[in-house]
Amino acid sequence: MMEDKDKMGKECLLGKTLEELRELCLGMGMPKFAAKQIADWIYVKHITTIDEMTNLSKANRDKLNERYRVGRYAPSYVSKSKDGTKKYLFKVEDDRYVETVMIPDRDRVTVCISSQVGCKMNCLFCMTGKQGFHxxxxxxxxxxxxxxxxxxxxxxxxxxxxxGEPLDNTDEVIRSIKPLVEEWGMAMSPKRITLSTIGVRDGLERYLNETSCHLAISIHNPFPDERKALMPSETAFPIEETIERLKAADFTGQRRLSFEYIVFGGLNDTEEHMRRMGRLLQDVPCLVNLIRYHRIPNIDLPSTNEERLERFKLGLERKGLNVTIRQSRGQDIEAACGMLSAQEGRDK
Structure with missing residues (x-):
């Protein structure tokens, strides 16, 4: 796991919960209410240094500075797509890098964030998995x-x-969600946050129980053997078991369930795949997101064309499913689905 201290041994305040900030304050002889002030500075005002916390006394700011830092740092590199999408490169510990994608769309600004350096899942179609887990x-x-x-x-x-696979890093991912949705933090609506997973069992249980955010399951093929060829994690986390668990979950409120399906021409878009998807997701309140495959080096997988993609969408809808086709963004800067690798920009 990435170390959360700098070379001077200072811990990050960013990422701490209100309760942790209270314990921190009491342990340093500061008033308990200072925790709410610190949380407000970090998560609402987005300050970068402790000295900016002007409603704390100079003595208390000095105490904090001795042992802590805010934990903010700038990206190492930024690239911009012709469609307005931006990809940010962030350097983390041990000279490792992760990428973050900002996607503008009229009145929406969506940010796609990373949770690991590399990934253990090694999905055949994904650049991130090709670099291993770090x-x-x-x-x-x-x-x-x-x-x-x-x-x-x-x-x-x-x-x-x-x-990365977020639910392979469940502790830190859930810790990162709390300041986003809690009243003492940014107080975002959970319906503005979506997590995508292949279906890591223990992490999925915790995510369903400890958050109210949306959930997206990477399925990509409804047949177990075919899915295993694309996604080795099918062996450990079978999609049929994942769906059975989801049938028992409560999606009657604002929380939304979706399934992500990268369409490979002639490989997973046949009539048999349509029928199987219809049976598998029968009585599951969900949305199916169809995604165009973006080719990656040294992997021989067929892309679909618009005619086949539309035909597959209509076929799934005839099986009773709610289906959309996700718009590809940032492909020219390798920011589209499956293309993140943290390679671009390192030497610039």
Whole structure:
């Protein structure tokens, strides 16, 4: 796991919960109410240094500075797509890098954040998995991706769909969600946050029980053997078991369930796949997001064309499913789905 202290041994305040800030204050001889003030400075006012916390006494700011830092740091590199999408490169501990994508769309600004350096899941179609796994991000590094981009004050939606499998880093991911949705933090609506997962069992249980945010399941193929060829994690986390668990979950409120399906021409878009998807998701209140495949080096998977994609969408709808086609964004800067690798920009 990424270390949460700098070379001087200072811990990050970013990522701490209100209760942790209270314990911190009491342990340093500061009033308990100072915790709410610190949380407000970090999560609402988005300050970068402790000295900016002007409603704390100079003595208390000095105490904090001895042992803590805010934990904010700027991106190393930014690239911009012709469609307005921006990709930010962040350097984390041990000279590792992660990427963050900002997607503007009329009155929405969606930020796609990473939760790990690399990924263990090694999905065949994903660049991130090709670089292997190099560590979990701390909550501070996850939140910094939101607070240290140019559009930090304009964010309307957050998706945990960047580098890594979020529920393989459940502790820190859930820690990062709390300051986003709690009243003492940014007080965002949970319906503005979506997490994408292949279905890591223990992490899924915790996510369903400890948050009210939206959930997206990466399915990509309804047949177990075919899915295993694309996603080795099918062996440990079978999609049929995941769906059975989801049938028991409560999606009657504002929380939304969706399934992500990258369409490979002639590979997973046949009539048999339509029928199987219809049976598998029968009586599951959900949305199916169809995604165009973006080719990655040295992987021979077929892209679909618009005619096949539309035909597959209509076929799934005839099976009773609610289906959309996700618009591809940022492909020219390798910011589209499956293309993040933290390679671009390192040497610039």
């Amino acid at each position: 560590g979990n991000l701390k909550a501070s590094d996850i939140l910094n991706q939101l607070f240290s981009i140019d559009e930090a004050e304009e964010i309307t939606n957050i998706v945990y769909m960047g580098m």
